[in-house]
Amino acid sequence: MTDTVSPPTAVDPDKLMQFVGRAVEEAGAALNCALVVMGERLGFYRSLVEHGPCTAAELAERTATDEHYVREWLNAQAAGSFVAYDPATGRYRLTPEQAVALTDEHSPAFVGGLFQIVHGTVCDAAHVIAAAAAGDGVGWGDHNSDVHQGCERFFRPSYAAHLVHEWIPALDDVAAKLARGALAADIGCGHGASTILMAQAFPASQFHGSDAHAASITIAGERARQAGVDVDFETAAADAFTGGPFDLVTMFDCLHDMGDPIGAARHILQRVKEDGTWMIVEPAAGDRPEDNFTAIGRAYYGFSTLLCTPASLAQPVGLALGTQAGPARIRDVVIAAGFSRFRLAAQTPFHNVFEVRP
16 A cells, blocks of 8 residues: 655745745844833833934933943934934934834834744743743743733733723723722732722722733732822732622723633622622624734734733633633623623724623
8 A cells, every 4th residue: 555645835935935925024023022111121212212313322322221221222213113213313212103102102003012922922931941841831930920920011002091080981981980089909910000090080989990011900909009099908819808888899801810810700799799890801802713813913923822822721720811812702601600681782993891790
């Protein structure tokens, strides 16, 4: 008996080289994550905003860095359209749009945090690759600080732009309750950005924040004191937080990270009032994989592979919903836990906001 070998598939040389060119572009984009972090930490972007167009020598002098590195960094940034270059003068500058995206941490268009979390994620990729081969997980607390800090810097501008003025008003009667004075819990609060924003906007209400990552809770407490708000923080898993009964329970970009989201949902059902609300903010996603084959979906699938799925698998149950779970899978979780009402209340390009009620 002889093995049959299929004839080789014909390769279109033009399409092959188009793909190779695409691959080279991707390699440059991967390197650029570290270059953006470098530009932030060494003050290159800030100097370009403060002083305007400059040469490599001028930027190096103003930032007290080595000119050789600055020259190559500037050219890499210009080649990737992250800075503008004028060949006639040999000077580099940030356009107004680049300046906002790269230096204004209050703008919802700020991307510095995105690049920081991507850089940190890639730095830890070897651990995830090993875990995937062994069928293990990698816990959130096992990642480097760029992941934790970048996560807050990535999401906080979006929360600041939408949470108080759009998302909470989109929920039935929640804004009025908070204005009058209510009891609210922010589960999986991380460094406390979302909790503090709500506490500042609704001073008559009491806010309780919890997260399973103790180091994040320490930072959250410090941030709350700096902001001048009184928030009660505790280190606790989502199925073990204390207090209540709550008028409002919130979760921001964390339900899909949990090992047992149904167990967490059941605990919330026990802690929320009969007329209370659970607001779930999750990464924007459709229900079918092809719905998410977009630039944003691609980034979220990358985070799902290297951060969120490993985090879930490192916990009991390890359901691993994935960052692109979609409304139908989130609905299945809350209905399985015993909630009766679920709806999509608001959307942005980066988020879906769900209202859940007992």
